[in-house]
Amino acid sequence: MTAADPKIDPDLSFEDALSRLEGIVSRLESGQAPLEESISLYEEGARLKALCEARLKAAQLRVEQIVVGPDGKAAGAESAGFE
Numbered sequence: 001m002t003a004a005d006p007k008i009d010p011d012l013s014f015e016d017a018l019s020r021l022e023g024i025v026s027r028l029e030s031g032q033a034p035l036e037e038s039i040s041l042y043e044e045g046a047r048l049k050a051l052c053e054a055r056l057k058a059a060q061l062r063v064e065q066i067v068v069g070p071d072g073k074a075a076g077a078e079s080a081g082f083e
Contacts, residue, residue: 008047014055021048 008017024045027033033041 008044008051010051012051014052014059017048017051017055021045021052024048 012020024041028038028041028045
């Protein structure tokens with residue numbers, strides 16, 4: 001995947017997407033990228049941010065679906081449809 005590549009692999013893990021996003025932020029903050037590359041990096045960063053936010057929302061929904069038993073302990077989980 002290059003900075004100019006408009007597609008983000010939908011199977012990219014949250015950790016990998018976040019790592020790539022951190023690298024982009026560092027590159028942009030350094031001021032060393034030429035203008036066109038900076039624009040491409042910014043666009044990719046926006047897509048990675050959206051992917052990370054979607055993954056976090058999905059995880060939050062899954063956590064909210066945990067079924068609590070009568071003893072107050074987690075008794076299982078209901079699928080939130082993200083598997």
